[in-house]
Amino acid sequence: MIGIFDSGVGGLTVVKEIFKYLPEHQIIYFGDTARLPYGTKGADFVKKYSKKITNWLLKRGAKIIIVACNTSSAWAADSLKKDFKKTPIFEMINPAITEALATTKNPSASLRAGKKIGIIGTPGTIRSGVYQKKFLKADSSLEIFSQACPLFVPLVEEGLVDDKITIEIIKKYLEPLKEKGIDTLILGCTHYPLLKTIIEDTIDSGIKVINPAESLAKEVKKYLEENTTTAKKIKRGSKHQFFFSDEPYNLEKISHLCFNKRIKPIVKDPFNV
Numbered sequence: 001m002i003g004i005f006d007s008g009v010g011g012l013t014v015v016k017e018i019f020k021y022l023p024e025h026q027i028i029y030f031g032d033t034a035r036l037p038y039g040t041k042g043a044d045f046v047k048k049y050s051k052k053i054t055n056w057l058l059k060r061g062a063k064i065i066i067v068a069c070n071t072s073s074a075w076a077a078d079s080l081k082k083d084f085k086k087t088p089i090f091e092m093i094n095p096a097i098t099e100a101l102a103t104t105k106n107p108s109a110s111l112r113a114g115k116k117i118g119i120i121g122t123p124g125t126i127r128s129g130v131y132q133k134k135f136l137k138a139d140s141s142l143e144i145f146s147q148a149c150p151l152f153v154p155l156v157e158e159g160l161v162d163d164k165i166t167i168e169i170i171k172k173y174l175e176p177l178k179e180k181g182i183d184t185l186i187l188g189c190t191h192y193p194l195l196k197t198i199i200e201d202t203i204d205s206g207i208k209v210i211n212p213a214e215s216l217a218k219e220v221k222k223y224l225e226e227n228t229t230t231a232k233k234i235k236r237g238s239k240h241q242f243f244f245s246d247e248p249y250n251l252e253k254i255s256h257l258c259f260n261k262r263i264k265p266i267v268k269d270p271f272n273v
Contacts, residue, residue, distance in 0.1 A: 007071065064088040065084070068190055073125075096215045118177035120185065121149070245267075
């Protein structure tokens with residue numbers, strides 16, 4: 001199975017892209033709804049539970065791990081790769097950076113000079129500075145601008161993806177980035193792809209909006225095509241499992257937004273002992 005974890009239900013947007021690019025593979029998903037949100041937690045907390053969840057997924061048969069949470073990707077992905085050296089581990093940040101670098105060097109609008117990248121995410125992801133560090137390591141001439149958008153997650157979880165209040169909040173959050181002249185925008189939280197269409201309708205059409213979930217799914221697909229031994233170990237079929245450490249809030253709304261159908265949750269907290 002492909003193991004995927006997030007702090008809650010937002011990681012279902014990653015599952016959506018995995019279904020699109022790897023439809024024949026079985027998924028085991030864990031949303032740590034008992035301890036969400038990770039976006040406002042400290043680094044040690046995020047690392048601790050990211051390791052616990054990874055170990056749990058591996059024991060349940062996962063052969064590769066996808067860190068669907070941007071905050072976990074920022075704080076814990078490097079330590080997970082050290083702790084689980086034999087397991088392929090994928091995170092949200094590097095695939096998005098690769099795509100953004102290609103985009104910003106070839107801006108789609110002639111009025112933009114390129115190399116100005118905006119990042120929106122939870123306070124934890126933005127506070128980590130991981131995107132900025134990785135971008136500038138790749139190209140020191142880049143200009144990176146970030147914006148925490150803490151209201152986006154509750155708006156999505158209430159199903160208000162195209163509500164007037166959501167449009168106004170998007171405008172408020174994104175205006176400073178537009179004023180900086182960004183040509184590329186990264187949706188640095190798993191909930192945000194559900195707002196992608198309305199974000200694109202709200203901002204300048206010359207700005208390329210990147211969904212890291214899709215960037216990651218493409219990377220995983222490429223990896224499995226090139227590493228057939230690992231690919232053969234992953235179960236095929238549609239017997240997907242969706243675990244949550246506590247009753248997920250508004251799961252039906254989110255699952256319909258992602259898959260246009262309801263998923264059956266298994267509520268189990270293996271760490272509350």
